[in-house]
Amino acid sequence: MSRGDADKIAEWLRYHARLGFEDFQIVLDGDIDGTEDLLRTLDVPARVTVHPRAEVGEYHDGMAPDERRMRVQQWRTEHAAALESGAMRGIDAISWRQQLHLAEVFAPYAAGARGRGWLTLIDVDEFIVLTEHGSIGALTADAEAPRLRFVNFNVDTTGHDPRRPVLEQHTMRWSIDDILAHPDRRWARRVKSIVRYRCARVNSSVHKINKGRHALLDPAVARLHHFKMPVNELDIPYTVDDPVRLPG
DSSP, X not given: OBSSOTTTHHHHHHHHHHTTOOEEEEEEESOSSSHHHHHHHOOOSSEXXXXXXXXXXXXXXXXXXXXXXXXXXXXXXXXXXXXXXXXXXXXSHHHHHHHHXXXXXXXXXXXXXXXXXXXXXXXXXXXXXXXXXXXXXXXXXXXXXXXXXXEEXXXXXXXXXXXXXXXXXXXXXXXXXXXXXXXXXXXXXXXXXXXEGGGOOOOSXXXXXXXXXXXXXXXXXXXXXXXXXXXXXXXXXXXXXXXXXXXX
């Protein structure tokens, strides 16, 4: 699900198409910068389906981090009853819209209407990195579980220039040792999944897609780099210089 990503979505799409992804389902959470027109002009070796969605709920475009955190807390308070009852799901307005919009996109895969394959849910600021496989198909071919999980590593995006490619600018990321040693265990458990089509359902978390038998991938083999902008203000240092390059 994308909003305001016209400056970087082409790089993200071409990278993952070259990695071997063949079918992209992109939900536009309100098209505020011409992303839809841009996507329709791109020539990539994959099927790209665009799902424009009208704006619903509240948005935090342009808010400073402190203001955004305040609005998220207010949103949780305002919707506490609906969240408690299960009538709404999510931890903020964005994740609520993900739950709202993505279930219908996932449904044909889970129902078998798209044949057999694997599906992942990642954002435009996230790049899957493979070090021991030449393609995503080679990675999933070795899978013994129906769900594979990628450990997330934040990348330092200080000084980002939207006129330049993301991968060209930013190479310093977290280390696995620092993530595991951090007292907040949420960072060690933060993963993104790739699952067999039959498992393609959004439950409580869009990170894990759904619960069940899985394998946690060794980050030395495959991992996910998160180019979050603005930079997360966390006490985890960026110590590993790890430029992202296509495999092979």
